[in-house]
Amino acid sequence: MIHGAHVLLRPVEERDHVLIHAWQNDPEVWWLMDYEGPFSMQDIVESERRARAEGHPYVIEVDGTPIGRIGLNAFRRRDRICSLNVLIGERSAWEQGYGTDAVSVLLDEAFDRYDLHRVELWSTADNERAIHVYEKCGFVVDGRLPERSWKGGAWVDRIVMSVTREGFATSPTGDDLRRRGH
Ligand SMILES: CC(C)(COP(=O)(O)OP(=O)(O)OC[C@H]1O[C@@H](n2cnc3c(N)ncnc32)[C@H](O)[C@@H]1OP(=O)(O)O)[C@@H](O)C(=O)NCCC(=O)NCCS
Structure with a gap:
């Protein structure tokens, strides 16, 4: 369990698959995550099995209610790097600081517990809210891949x-965590 200011990150369990399936099939989440197609329940079972085997997937909870999923994956030990992915599937929970809280406590865990040098991710350039959250957590833009995704009839x-x-x-956010004694 990882405690943020408002969120709790706990390992994904089998009982979460139904919710994750619903979140990943929400058209707006789908759009923002740049997923290619709808997910069957079997797709979720397999992707969560892979996520557990290869990384550290967590459900984001607020006051005992699951609102999303976050994880570290694609660890490359020699380079001390991994990737981070996040989605808050409950739209009513957007823009209340939970995403920033979850990303920052997971980064803290990544650097402290796994002794990483760097954490990376990608986003589509139109996801300005996500990019803003990442920048608040210290992420910088390393590169821009032009016309990389075909979304809604445009590159x-x-x-x-x-x-x-x-x-x-x-x-x-890192500074804030330190002040709170993390
Ligand atoms: C992206 C996501 C994780 C952010 O979490 P969240 O809890 O909604 O975000 P927070 O409330 O912590 O912070 C949102 C910040 O973005 C800002 N913001 C909102 N819309 C914005 C926009 N269009 N442009 C720039 N900043 C914006 C808010 O003002 C806030 O910043 P502030 O705290 O400095 O004022 C969440 O919205 C989500 O999961 N969305 C759907 C899936 C997704 O996009 N995942 C990321 C894929 S790369």
């Missing part, structure tokens, strides 16, 4: 971002 760029231990520590 959209992808942004590759990463944050180092130092970049997180000196970011507004």
Whole structure:
């Protein structure tokens, strides 16, 4: 269990698959996550099995209610790097600070527990809210992949971002965590 200011991150369990299936099939989430197609329950079972085997997937809870999913995956030990993915599936929980809280406590865990040097991710360039959250947590844009995704009848760029231990520590959210004694 990982405690943020408002969120709790707990390992994904089998009973969460139904919710994750609903979240990943929500058209707006689907759009923002740049998923390619709808997910069957079997797709979710298999992707969660892979996520558990290869990384650390968590459900994001607020006051005991699951609102989303976050995880670390694609660990490359030599380079001390992994990838981070996040989705808040309950739309009513958007824009209340939970995403920032969840990303920052998971980064803290990544750097402290797994002794990483860098955490990376990508987003489509049109996901301005997500990019803003990542920047608050110290992520910087490493590159822009032009016309990388075909979305809704138009090409959209992808942004590759990463944050180092130092970049997180000196970011507004890293600084806030330290002040709270994390
Ligand atoms: C992206 C996501 C994780 C962010 O979590 P959240 O809890 O909604 O976000 P927070 O409330 O922590 O922070 C939102 C911030 O973005 C800002 N914001 C909102 N819309 C914005 C926009 N269009 N452009 C720039 N900033 C924006 C808010 O003002 C807030 O910043 P502030 O705290 O500095 O004022 C969540 O909205 C989500 O899961 N969305 C659907 C899936 C998704 O997009 N996942 C990421 C894929 S890369």
